[in-house]
Amino acid sequence: MRLGVLLSGRGSNFEAIANSIAQGRLDAEIAVVISNRPSAGGLEIARQRGIPLRVIPSAGLNREAWDRLAIEELQTHGVELVCLAGFMRLLSAGFIRAFSGRILNIHPSLLPAFPGLDAQKQALDYGVKIAGCTVHYVDEALDSGPILLQSAVPVFDDDTVDTLSARILAQEHSIYSRAIQAIVEGRVTLEGRTVRIRESEK
Ligand code: GRF
Numbered sequence: 001m002r003l004g005v006l007l008s009g010r011g012s013n014f015e016a017i018a019n020s021i022a023q024g025r026l027d028a029e030i031a032v033v034i035s036n037r038p039s040a041g042g043l044e045i046a047r048q049r050g051i052p053l054r055v056i057p058s059a060g061l062n063r064e065a066w067d068r069l070a071i072e073e074l075q076t077h078g079v080e081l082v083c084l085a086g087f088m089r090l091l092s093a094g095f096i097r098a099f100s101g102r103i104l105n106i107h108p109s110l111l112p113a114f115p116g117l118d119a120q121k122q123a124l125d126y127g128v129k130i131a132g133c134t135v136h137y138v139d140e141a142l143d144s145g146p147i148l149l150q151s152a153v154p155v156f157d158d159d160t161v162d163t164l165s166a167r168i169l170a171q172e173h174s175i176y177s178r179a180i181q182a183i184v185e186g187r188v189t190l191e192g193r194t195v196r197i198r199e200s201e202k
Contacts, residue, residue: 033054131153
């Protein structure tokens with residue numbers, strides 16, 4: 001399956017997906033990485049690995065215009081599944097339609113708790129005892145589509161945003177590839193907003 005990764009920053013989730021592919025745990029190929037920020041760290045990772053990359057700066061472009069360029073790039077590279085990985089923009093209705101049911105995101109909270117920015121800080125401020133991350137399909141609203149996988153981590157009394165974020169991030173790196181592989185193997189079905197994933201026969 002040909003993946004298109006959209007990112008805006010560091011790119012550790014993208015790197016984890018690339019590692020899963022390199023290690024044979026994920027039967028996919030990253031066809032292109034697209035960043036809306038020229039300074040995104042993820043671009044350097046793509047460069048080092050020889051993965052095709054494109055920068056489409058979003059500064060000064062409206063949402064529809066940026067999305068049209070991104071759709072074109074993804075289609076040019078034959079992308080079948082779009083993986084948002086630290087992509088800090090909402091997608092337009094046109095984009096969602098173009099890749100309907102084929103867009104995933106990773107979010108650092110147990111949705112529907114703490115959507116939006118600074119999810120780990122939101123969780124700490126709220127005082128939850130369990131935090132985590134979610135891989136979900138993307139629809140037009142923020143962090144709201146059907147949930148594929150979640151992973152929980154404990155919150156400790158002495159946690160800071162950094163320590164909690166690092167604990168969650170380790171789980172992000174594991175469940176994102178697992179969710180993609182389930183789709184690749186055709187083990188995922190959607191009933192209403194409930195996703196069912198059959199056990200792998202591998
Ligand atoms: C991750 O915490 C992800 O859940 C969120 O943005 C962060 C991106 O990190 N959507 P990275 O760029 O993948 O390292």
